[in-house]
Amino acid sequence: xxxxxxxxxxxxxxxxxxxxxxxxxSSVFSSLQxxxxxxxxxxxxxxxxxxxxxxxxxxxxxxxFGDARKDSSLHITxxxxxxxxxxLCAGGPSGTYKYIFGxxxxxxxxx
Amino acid sequence: GAGVSQxxxxxxxxxxxxxxxxxxxxxxHVSLFWYQQALGQGPEFLTYFQNEAQLDKSGLPSDRFFxxxxxxxxxxxxxxxxxxxxxxxxxxxxxxxxxxxPYQETQYFGPGTRLLVL
Numbered sequence: 001x002x003x004x005x006x007x008x009x010x011x012x013x014x015x016x017x018x019x020x021x022x023x024x025x026s027s028v029f030s031s032l033q034x035x036x037x038x039x040x041x042x043x044x045x046x047x048x049x050x051x052x053x054x055x056x057x058x059x060x061x062x063x064x065f066g067d068a069r070k071d072s073s074l075h076i077t078x079x080x081x082x083x084x085x086x087x088l089c090a091g092g093p094s095g096t097y098k099y100i101f102g103x104x105x106x107x108x109x110x111x
Numbered sequence: 112g113a114g115v116s117q118x119x120x121x122x123x124x125x126x127x128x129x130x131x132x133x134x135x136x137x138x139x140h141v142s143l144f145w146y147q148q149a150l151g152q153g154p155e156f157l158t159y160f161q162n163e164a165q166l167d168k169s170g171l172p173s174d175r176f177f178x179x180x181x182x183x184x185x186x187x188x189x190x191x192x193x194x195x196x197x198x199x200x201x202x203x204x205x206x207x208x209x210x211x212x213p214y215q216e217t218q219y220f221g222p223g224t225r226l227l228v229l
Contacts, residue, residue, distance in 0.1 A: 004153075031215040042115070042202050042220025043154070088153050090215075097167040097210045099144060099218070101153035 003027075004089055004102035012108045013079055021074045021105045023089035030091075032072045034063055035101075037086040046074075079109045113137070115221035117203050123227045124193045132188045132224045136205030143186050144210075144218060145178055146202040154202050160186060161209050193228045200225050 007022045023032065031050045035043035047056050049065035049072060056063045060083075062075040072089055089102040116135045124130050136143050141162055146154035147170075156170040162183035171178070175194075180186040190197055204218040 006153075033215055041222050042204065044220070045217050048215055048217070090153075092210065092215050095211060097159040097161075098156050098169060099159075099210070099215075100156065101146075104151070104153045106151065 004091065004100055006087075006089060006102040006105050008105060009103065010106050010108075012110065015081055015109055015111050016078050019076050019079060019107070021076075021087055021107070023072045023074075023102050025070050025091075027093075028069050029093070030069070032065060032069075032089055032091045034072070034074055035088045035090060037088060038084075043086075043088055043090075076107075079107075081109050081111050083107060084109050115203060115205050115219050117201075117221035117224050119224060120222065121225050121227075123229065125229055126195060127192050128228075129189065129191045130193055130226065132190075132201050132226070134186045134188070134203030134205075134221060136184065136186070136203070137207075137219055138184070140205035140207050140219075142206040142208065142210050142216070142218075143180055144204045144206075145186070145188050146204065147172075148200040148202055148223070150199075157188070157201075159210060190226075193226075195228050198226055198228045 033048045034046045037043040047063045052067045052069045054065045060077045064073045087105045092099040118133045143160040145157040148154040158178045159167040160180040175191045177189045200223040202223045204220045206216045208216045
């Protein structure tokens with residue numbers, strides 16, 4: 001069974017601080033995605049990483065896919081209160097329809 | 112344009128009741144997924160439809176759970192004889208292309224139905 005473990009589970013920081021969220025698996029994924037979910041809403045896709053070692057930037061967010069395609073990280077620079085939410089990594093084993101979400105990291109950015 | 116909609120947004124059921132949750136995907140989307148999300152956790156896969164065909168139902172927790180998408184658009188998730196452990200948010204997502212390929216397609220999620228079984 002492929003699992004995606006995220007750390008930390010909870011994170012509370014001051015506005016302006018930097019943070020990194022990790023997504024780890026013992027299995028290889030052909031691609032991984034990062035979503036953000038706000039209360040009462042469904043997850044919204046932030047990025048898809050496909051190639052091992054790939055780095056993608058989305059404004060203050062930097063996403064990296066591990067060389068072995070077993071892990072990924074999300075780094076937020078100068079966090080803002082609007083970054084508050086549940087961050088989820090997700091992936092689908094190639095050749096199957098089942099889509100696996102990580103355990104989630106709940107981020108709270110304080111003003 | 113309209114996104115994925117789900118109804119009802121909230122549902123309170125007495126233990127043993129049957130419930131039906133509706134999902135209206137984005138028009139023209141081939142793929143439709145159902146997920147169950149417990150409080151504070153990531154969504155867990157329940158089932159996948161490609162048009163009207165249910166190609167994967169491996170995540171359905173028991174035979175009390177049943178999903179259908181008879182015309183390849185609207186989908187309904189039915190839970191029979193609800194139990195307290197069924198309390199969760201049920202999310203529906205749709206995607207333009209078929210799933211299962213090497214490159215993960217973008218899934219568009221609805222707001223979910225929050226089910227509380229008393």
